[in-house]
Amino acid sequence: MTVNRILYVIAYIVLAPFAGILLEGIDRKLSARMQRRVGPPLLQPFYDVVKLFKKQVISVSSTQTFFLLTYLILMILTGALFFGGGDILMCFFVLSTAATFLYFAAVASSSPYATIGANRELIQMMTYEPAVLLSCVGFYLSEGTFNVSRIAVSEFSSILYLPGFFIAFVFILTIKLRKSPFDTATSHHMHQELVKGLTTEMGAQNLALFQIAEWYELVFLMGVVGLYIINSNPWSIPAAVLVVLASWFLEILIDNTSARMKWEDMLVGTWMVTLLTAGVNLLALMLIKA
Amino acid sequence: MANIKRSPWLLHYDGSSCNGCDIEVLASLTPVYDAERFGVMNTGDPLQADILLITGGINTQNRDVVKQLYKQMPRPKVVVAVGVCACTGGVFKDCYNILGGADEVVPVDIYVPGCAARPQAIIDGIIQAVELFQQRSEEHDRLVRDMKAWGKRKPKAES
Ligand code: SF4
Numbered sequence: 207m208t209v210n211r212i213l214y215v216i217a218y219i220v221l222a223p224f225a226g227i228l229l230e231g232i233d234r235k236l237s238a239r240m241q242r243r244v245g246p247p248l249l250q251p252f253y254d255v256v257k258l259f260k261k262q263v264i265s266v267s268s269t270q271t272f273f274l275l276t277y278l279i280l281m282i283l284t285g286a287l288f289f290g291g292g293d294i295l296m297c298f299f300v301l302s303t304a305a306t307f308l309y310f311a312a313v314a315s316s317s318p319y320a321t322i323g324a325n326r327e328l329i330q331m332m333t334y335e336p337a338v339l340l341s342c343v344g345f346y347l348s349e350g351t352f353n354v355s356r357i358a359v360s361e362f363s364s365i366l367y368l369p370g371f372f373i374a375f376v377f378i379l380t381i382k383l384r385k386s387p388f389d390t391a392t393s394h395h396m397h398q399e400l401v402k403g404l405t406t407e408m409g410a411q412n413l414a415l416f417q418i419a420e421w422y423e424l425v426f427l428m429g430v431v432g433l434y435i436i437n438s439n440p441w442s443i444p445a446a447v448l449v450v451l452a453s454w455f456l457e458i459l460i461d462n463t464s465a466r467m468k469w470e471d472m473l474v475g476t477w478m479v480t481l482l483t484a485g486v487n488l489l490a491l492m493l494i495k496a
Numbered sequence: 497m498a499n500i501k502r503s504p505w506l507l508h509y510d511g512s513s514c515n516g517c518d519i520e521v522l523a524s525l526t527p528v529y530d531a532e533r534f535g536v537m538n539t540g541d542p543l544q545a546d547i548l549l550i551t552g553g554i555n556t557q558n559r560d561v562v563k564q565l566y567k568q569m570p571r572p573k574v575v576v577a578v579g580v581c582a583c584t585g586g587v588f589k590d591c592y593n594i595l596g597g598a599d600e601v602v603p604v605d606i607y608v609p610g611c612a613a614r615p616q617a618i619i620d621g622i623i624q625a626v627e628l629f630q631q632r633s634e635e636h637d638r639l640v641r642d643m644k645a646w647g648k649r650k651p652k653a654e655s
Contacts, residue, residue: 234532238530238532241527242527243527243530243532243533244530244532244533245530245532245533246532246533246534246535247502247535250502250503250535253503253535254503254535256503257502257503257546260633260636260637261546261570261571261572262570262571262572262636264543264568264570405544406541406543407543408543408544409541409543409544409570410570413544
């Protein structure tokens, strides 16, 4: 059992960047096809990062690299906790800590663009945090445990009890993955008003570190989506993969068909959706379980 | 050694262009020409850019801006001048405020002529710039390696 867990953790640490590259490559290719373009090669995100590592390092502030490394390590820790079958509540707390270090990395440069981006990142955290915490509560209420390894082998898929939580979680994924219409902290395209906001002052290696951390985060978040589906039946694994890919496709579709929102609208809209889906689901669940 | 020419990120700077060339630069990113096929991304951030693409001539006001942008870009980097204005000053050459082409202030590597330069020509210019970018990257790597080797050897030579 413990050996298995260690294997999962190692598999995550080694394979997550590759999965991240593929998912992001698919994103860029599909986005291009949706815009009737040919699009870059599938491995383009990988080429980008290789190039970034080979460029001269001009650092605005030397603490930035430290903050970004911490961000990356905490992000890996989040995923390792999750795929090692740890406590899901803990995963999300570590994830929030990681996000805080990203905030520090951005403000360390004291550039106005990065600072505005960082402030918006905090607002985004405030926006998605209720849905994330409610998801944890939902898992606990339906499965009686916060433990990922136990949730994953439950008799029925959690989504049967938690459809509302699932919708809320997929909704906030758009914020977490920095996709339009909620890409307020890093404008999705680099030449827009914020010049990438959070990452404006990150160049060369530092941007590469950020990119790698994003891949780890992507795989972790997709893992949480899969956790809603997976149960003790081995056939639930392909089903979970399918649902993960479907939600990734949905994110790309939303990204390509919507314009960026103001942060006020994002905040109010997301909280409303969270309340209406996860909140109602929570009430129903408490009634059933009581 | 590693192939980095697959990922050229552009910084597009509009000097004193009439906007004709800028429209064409943006056109090369649209579905018809799709420069992203080659991994090209249009960035507004000099810190992340590999290729500086200048349209329009240099005037007394943007002289320092262009120099500054060039300095902020990490090595290896390549400069492309798009349109006759950026190449020589073009039709505005004799204006009281125009100093000339982009090469008045930064070393230009690739000149893309035309008024306005056509998207095909711009993409061709970028492809040539990308080859140069790869070459510069190898030179940069060699330099870094040599410096490291030198750093290691030096104390020994002294002792
Ligand atoms: S080359 Fe022609 S189109 Fe381009 S900026 Fe100059 S005048 Fe305008």
